[in-house]
Amino acid sequence: MSQSILLIEDSRAQLKAVSAILRSEDFQITSAASLREAVACLEYTSFDCILLDLSLPDSDGLDTLRSVRSKARSAPLIVLTSTDDPLQVAEALKEGAQDYLIKGRIDGELLKRSIRYGIDRARTQEMVRQSEEKFRLLVESARDYAIFMLDTEGNILTWSAGAERITGYSGEEILGKNLSIFYPQSAVDRGEPQHGLREAVLKGRYEDEGWRKRKDGTRYWVSFINTPLFDQEGNLRGYARIARDTTEKRIAEETLRQRIVLEQKMVLVDLLQAVTIAINLAPTVEDAVATLLKEVCTHTKWSVGCGNIVDTESKGECQVSKVWYFPEGFKISADDSVLRERLISGVGIAGKSWASGAPVWLDDIATDDSALCVWLSKHQGLKSGLAVPVYEGMRLFAIVEFFAAAGEKPDAPFLEVMANIGKQLTAIVERKRLEQMLAKEMQNLSRSNAELQEFAKIAAHDLQEPLKSVQGFVDLLKRRYSDQLGDDGKRFIAFIDDAVVRMEELIRGVLSHSKIRSQEKRFERTDLNEVIQKVKDNLSVSIEQTGAIIKCDDLPVIVADSLQMVQLFQNLIANAMKFREPETTPEIYISWRNQGGDYQFCVKDNGIGMDSRYLNKIFGMFSRLNAKTEYPGTGIGLAICKKIVEHHGGVIWAESQLGKGSEMCFLLPDESRR
Template identity: 30%
Template sequence: MDDVEASAQWSPEWRELCRVHGVRACHSTPILSDSGKPVASFVLCLLEPRGPEAWERQIAEFGAYAAGIVLARDRAAAALRESEERHRLLAEQVADGIFVADSKGRYLDANQAGAAMLGYTIEELLKLRIHDVIAPEELPRLPEHLEELSSGGLVVSDWQLQRKDGSRFVGELVARRFPDGRFQGVVRDVTERRKAEEKLREIQERLTLAIEGAGMGTWDVDLRTGASIWSDRHFQMLGYQPTPDGSATVQMWRSRVHNEDLEKVDLAMQRAFSGEAQYVSDHRIIRADTGELRWLSEFGHCILDAQGQATRFIGMSFDNTARNRAEERLRVANQDLEQFAYSASHDLQEPLRSVNIYSELLTARLRGKLDGDTVEYLEYIRAGATRMQALLRDLLAYAQASRREDKAVEPVDANQCFQAAISNLEASLAESGASLSCDLLPTVRVDATHLQQLFQNLIGNAVKYRRPGIAPEVSISAEMQSGRWQFSVRDNGIGIDPQYQNRIFGLFKRLHSQREYSGTGIGLALCSRIVEQYGGRIWVESEPGKGSTFYFTLPA
């Protein structure tokens, strides 16, 4: 503005201010920021009304330029101070130790957490060097570590660090070296984490040794990509050479499964993939190298994502060939033995009947002509033949129970089987004066003859092993337990010593002599065989003189 007094743009206040200071003209040059925006003005004031000369304009422009530089510097310094304060606050809030050291290893700065981690105050720590907090036996590693840092990149390493009080911890150090030679590092106390990792490593080693010692192979399948990782043992089971990294494919495994077993294997896998059940399969494979048929038992588990989709399939395999062959030999031997027992018990019945009949005829024909000893001998013959017939009948029943494994069974009313059993026991029940009570019994999926035999043997034993002078009392009931029916037959008889309670279910196992209580020692063994045939179990709870309760479970 060439003349302040003549300008209508200036307010009276500004004109008065210029008049007081003798300013007659003003020239303004904008001060620009780094981005080119005006942030202030450099004003050239003249003592007479006129425009600025060229040299005055140059001074004004230089002044504005210099002022812009100063303003930019001040703003940058303020921003730097603000940034440093933010970083300082951040460093003080983190739990990790943050350190800065010079090229000789002397600490230049540290946060409070870092100093406390080492047991020092910040002031104490800044008087130390890196060497002072590293365990002595770790110091030989330091030159190599510093050399590695010279590349300028981040270096991660673990160190045994020593606190002021002499205690130690494992510190994970993330460090870098600046071009000016300074070092910056972040330290985290990972003592507990390293202990946990070591414990996990030991567990993994033991598990690996156990699996290898048991001859098991392991596999891990990514169901999204089909990529598989097998252990060496799993490769060997299938007749393959192990790959260096354990990589394999599902098709390599599938191609080895016996064609006749593929359907059941696929079904087991589908149930596992849906989360319905764990994968369990016993199937045959054909080795890739020799073509030999082998049996594998496999057990697996699927990992499902949040949507319930199977993403990973892990498990183990066991070559079960030896056991399957042994079981097959045992099955054939048992079949032969059962056939022998069935045939022997059946074929010997007729000769024993002849012994009984002819001993009775001989006694009748010679009645009155025989002395006392001879009559007694004939009675011994008849009694022995009768006991042998009973033994063979029970042995035949035992063999028959074993020959019905593949017979399909329909649901049967247990009440009807109970009634059939007590009809067969009618004479002994009446003779002993026994009283029976029976709850309403359920329907079970077993052979009716088998259930009748169970009731008949257990109730018959309750009547037989009664206390002298006390009428037998027998109660029968059933309740659902874990998806199966649990039956109980309770009596008030002589009871059984706990030390003998497992023994009584063995074949020909008796606790009493024939003179005390007659029997063949097969009845409870037959009960056990029947119950086990349906996947159940049988046991007794008893004390001498306090009666017994026999329990057995059957499928619903």
Template identity: 30%
Template sequence: MERRLRCFAVGAGAVAAAIGVVCLLAWLSGAMTYRGLSSLTIKTNASLCLILCGTALMQAVPADPSPLLRWTARCFAAICLVVGGLTVMEYLPGWELAIDQLLAVEPPGALGVVSPNRMGLPAAVSFTLGGIAILFLLHTPRPLVRQSQWIGIILCLIALLGLLGYIYGARAFHGVSSYTFVAWPTAIAIAFLGAGLLCARPKEGLMVSITSADAGGVAIRRLLAAAILVPIALGWLHLQGESHGFYGRISGTRFLVIAWIVIFSWLVHQTAKRLFRADEAKRSALTALQRTQALLLEAERLSHTGAWEWDLTSDIWTFSDEWQRLHGTRDRSLRPDELFSIAHPEDRPAIRSAFDALRRGASPYEMEHRIVRQDTGEVRTVKASGQYLRDRSGRVVKIYGFVQDITEQKRAEDELRKSEARLSTALDNLREGVVIATERGEVFYWNPSGWMMHGYANPEEGRRHLAEFEQIFQLSLADGRVLTLDEWPMLRIIRGEKVQNLELRLRRLDQEWERVVSYSGTILQTLGEERLVYLSICDMTEQRRAEEALQEREERLRIFIEHAPAALAMFDRQMRYVHVSRRWLTDYDLEGRNLRGICHYQVFPEIPDHWRQVHARALAGEILRADEDQFVRSDGSIQWVRWEVRPWQDASGRVAGILVFSEDITHRKHAEQERERLITELQQSNAELQQFAYVSSHDLQEPIRMVTSYVQLLQKRYQGKLDEKAEMYISFIVEAAHRMSCLINDLLALSRVGRREREFMPVETELVVKEALDNLRFAMEESGARITKDTLPMVMGDPVQLLQLFQNLLGNAIKYRKKEVTPEVHISAERKKNQWLFGIHDNGIGIEPQYHERIFVIFQRLHQREEYQGTGIGLAICQKIVENHGGRIWVESKPGLGSTFFFSLPINK
């Protein structure tokens, strides 16, 4: 019904709008311009208001119109309200707003008008009220439905007033000298607008009692139409009979009253009769319902199931006594939204989501969730379901559901599940295989160890009859005899024989492997009339292999100890000999004796207490040793011994005895003493050599300086007095003395590099290179050399030696340059694992490959002194510096393509 009434409301708005469109088009085309001179016509503003009001009504009918529709309907209703209101104001004395002929012009002299093309006062009031009613429908947040419906009733009465005038032909109803009354199309349209306003919200406001399904709603719907149509029809008949002279006014009035009484009495009787029948059916249904409810309540009590129901139209919430008992509440005033507080906090979101979907009619639900009883606070588990009912229009009008307490069931299921899980976990984690079969020989269970032990990829492969296993497996005794199927452990158990720790060899024929397994089994239980057989299978293969390996290992240990090159003995916790080496027997004069099982203290009864304490500490778990222990032999000679005593453990990790090792190191000790003597002599010799180098350098430098000084005095005093050959001889002497001085300095530097004068420290190679370049500034300016470098790291080293290293290599790079070519030198540094790799690359003359190693030998030169100055010691010094720092140096070069001298320095030295 609701859907049909809403459709009627949309249709009513459409009819009103259509009347307005037709009349407005007639005005705009000129067809209505002069019709008003002969009859009452609908005016242009009235036509416009019908269009706006009818369209706004159609847009306001949906319960939740879109924002665009809502906004458009409000605008149309407001325009209608303004036009109608302004027209009403024009009927006041002295008001003339000149809005009547804006759309079309009507000539003077039209019927029933004082102002051309002005709508009548009833129409103006109707459109004003209609605009207000539509705005009431669209009011937010809560529409004013009841007020809108009262306005709809007023509009229907105004329209009925005008239509009755036309039906009864009473001029006084539609024309007076000073007003333009409503035209019949306008009256029809207003009637549709009023009816549409009433039907727009059929389940709200005044329409609730009319559209309800109860007896009152049925009575109203049956009598309302008669209450409207019968008086109109009787009034028309009365007037027609009177006008035709069938009766007078008094008689006609009597007949009219009698007809009303008869017709309405008959209608009331028929309505009461129908209501009585409906009540009879309802009472019968109620009696059946009560019986059904009694049965339902008993079923609910027995099944611990509670029921609830929510009538959305009447907003009535009901629930059964069992529902209250389950939830521990006696409050019957609970609202549906308050019931969520009974649910467990963790389950509330899911319950609310399912409940909201049920209210929308999206989907029924069935779920398990927890509740918290209101009386005891106990958490219970329930199984809940919900359904919905729709009316004929498809709207959800009722939702209902059931709640069943399944706490005990869930507990039982959990316990069963836990028990099964514990049993399954226990069987799954057993190292032994487990097979369960029926008395008929059908295998239906394998644990993982069992089916993997038999070479199956999954337990399904092993679920078969015992007879089929004979084609796959072979069981045999230790002596190699193959068992028949009847002798297999499972069948022996089925026959009632006892099988306990039966060790057999299991061989799989299709995979060609063999295992040693031990079988034990029993009758597990009785399942109906059939017995189940439990068989435990223990894989002994690794154990047997371990036993064999242990025997082999003990034999190897015996052989190892016996043939050990040192004195070695193995004792148990009572210091009894287990194994002993031949060297032990030789060193302790025990050759030819069998010491196995004899106590060590019986063999050496006078052993010092010191050694007994050492043995006791080792048996307690300590490891004791001495790298050098001095003993005085009976003959007075000194013996040096290295020994160690340590515990050994058995398979369980417990100390089972000790191992005693001893070695005579007297000869090694004498050799070490001789080495120390030689080292001392060598150090003394080196010190003397260093002192000699210092003295020699001083003694050699002194005469060279004297020779150089006197020769330079001769050169200065006799300059120009000697012939050319004498001056050349003098220059040779000066140059030779200078070379001799440089050579002595280089030799002295070379001797210093070989000794460590200071501890290595962190050195910023950036600063070292800067200082070296400062020292070479004269050579760089003279040659115009360009020096570039990468970011250089910090290294551990001797800053003085590193300065000399970089200065020698950079000086060589500048010195050995090509003629007419500007020297270009680049210094690089790259980390290579645990060292820094430095490179000094130049664009000089290069070096032949066969000389790459020779250049680092002292006094080795590749060029004449006339070409390049030098002593041939610089690269030898560089090599000693790098080696002194734990690195190495080499060169990569080709003649004419320059050279790159690489050297490495450890990152941490």
């Protein structure tokens, strides 16, 4: 394609000579003999190059250059003149001339070379300009990206609309500032901004992400790339930085991560609950360990579990009882020597866990020195293994092992759950041992109680026989020798009669006391109003003799042993009538109230009362606070009351002050809580 040349020259000879040179190169030449003609040409036509003589009929010197340059700013302009003035040469070049040639000192090749260079350079500059314009438009339109330039020290040289939108800083506010203005102070203290620039120079580019701060102080998550820029000599002249605000993506990822973590924690919580419940229900220690292995493998990625329960430990070696869990369909093709491998300190993941006292994880069990691990890897396709020690106090109780096809390392929450499961297991093991000891003690206690009750029955029966003989001989003495005994003899005989009667009452009381717990529980719906009426009938003679006034609330119907309820209320009411001041009419009030679903009963009297220091002693066997000559009795009545109440799962207590009466209270639980 021919290139257009505007030749501004007023000399016809010079115009002819130059035209002859240029036509040989297929240049298309347009001539102008004056500035006015040149301006007219430039108004309607663009040229690839302009050759200008500074001395024209209507213009002279640099003014000619300025006038032409104002009309053709992008075309290369070559001064072709007779004036050889160094100052004018310098000024011409300063005003935008591409070259300055002296007529008569140039040849055709020099002129053509200068024109080609000017045209090529102008085209290159135009391409650069267009490229820069495209880049500028790209930068301005990229609102989701901050694209800007930095100098060698990290100071900001250019700014963009995207950068302003992301950071909140305008160009006037940020230009000249260091990029560390976007970093948190802790990151600045660690030297992160400069580190990113150094790494970019070393590696050709540097990518990273992190939290940054906006002008208003809020945080945003940014992903960025630093690219170093070099000049033609390879010297660093700055950096290009492209950053993107990915806060929403970061928040979404963090939310997802937290949800996954929460779900994992829920799985682990379910695991802990399931294991705790299951091993609590296990009848033996071996069953508890087997349940632990099954629940862990069911709830997690682990496929196979092995529990090494320590039987004996000596010199770095443990004799263990192994408990296995294999998933359904798992084919075992190993001999007993592998599945019953001993536990040696430092050998295998179980041995290493024992030696270190901490969990041990191995991502490739094929490299382990345990025959079991090698077999699981080679024949069962398992890859990773985990061993967790379980201690009972300071003693190694067991080591549980888990194996899986995946090589994912167990995280801290899982290990924490395993530690808690280990604690639960040892607690349950200890509890089961205590339960076994308690069961044995209860058997011994039950046997002792049975023997004691049997002894009480036999002793009471055997004691009654001599008493009958004593009573018989006393009656015989009174009938045959009554006239010969005298007053003292008769008084002694009366003492013997009284002692025999009291002894018989004591024996009956002991028998009644011993029978309460040994009797089969005959609990049934019992109307306590009917019980009180039965008691009044039984005590009718005493009530009539003392003139006792008995008031009673409308009592409830409860599930109880009706005969024992009669005995309980009868003993309490009889005591209330017995322990009174002489010539005082007994007043007895029986009340009740609902106490959180339980039944609280009280029998209150206006009797002699008692010192509060003795309230805890009155329910003991043969306990008496008064002389038997003043208030007869065996001292067993309240002990029987206490045993009846306890037989029903309740408690009994007394409230009293000396001389102000007493109140005997007892609490019977609802039948659903007995």
